[in-house]
Amino acid sequence: MDSLLRRLDRIAGGRHAGYTVPEEGTTHPRTRRAFVVIGWLLVAELLIGVAAVAVATVLTLDGTRVPFAVWMRSVVVLGMTVTLFYFAWRAQKGYYWAYSRLRLFSKIFPVVTLVIAAIPGLYPLWMVSEQILFSLILIGVADYLDSDHMRAAFPRPGNQGTIGDVRA
Template sequence: MNAVRSSRSAAAPVSAEHLTHPRSLAAFRATKLLLGGYLGISVLTLVAIVLLRDDSADVNSAVWVRGTIVVVSALVTYGCAVRAARGSRSAYRRLRVISGVMVVAIAAIIALPGAFPLWMKAEQGLCGVLLIAVVALVNGSHLRSLFASK
């Protein structure tokens, strides 16, 4: 296991020249902007959940759990984007995985009948659109080649 770990950490770091390339800067700027929107919407949704907590038709336990998970995942994803923009290969991998998984989870929430109110499904749909754009950016050929193991 140590041999595997040391070979991963021995990968050449992403050069500052590649990170400051105009295409890299634009991709990370757009990614952070989209994830900032995702985080903002997620926090506003959690605020709405708190304000609507006495309305059992609009806020049930599934809404509380999902709302909390989304804020945490938005914070983690944004942090990964910031670290990836600084050259962290592991943060870039996490960013790709988390954003993809969240898109699938959002699709499931929208498709599942009953557990979530319509307002939350609409909010999740908006978050999904932002995350689909993130997935497209971070899985694009430029960023993939930037973080490819050398």
């Protein structure tokens, strides 16, 4: 299992896959609290994704034509959420690459999602609402990851500062 995780880390993390941040940053109470909240926000994302699939399924079984775009969006949301869980888990273990990817994707996905939701007629209203909620939750994840404390706890490779006077 460890071999598989190292291989996944190498694919996702690139040349910095093995770099971990100083333990003082990952064990700091504020860091742990941030990851608890991020975990719950990702659980909310997962529930939203499952609910989207459930709504599409119920509508289909009821005889309503559900556009292919809705099915694709539902599958993509679930896949993205699983990926974000993986990044959050590895970031909690101190992997900078995972923190960096989680931070990046929690900023990019809401923008892409909102732009796509704004395309007239692409999705039914319930799916547009789901996308807006999805985006708001991810913006919350990005907000936690972008805090001064989290950026100090996860210094870039080659820039190993300390979390210094970041207080609990």
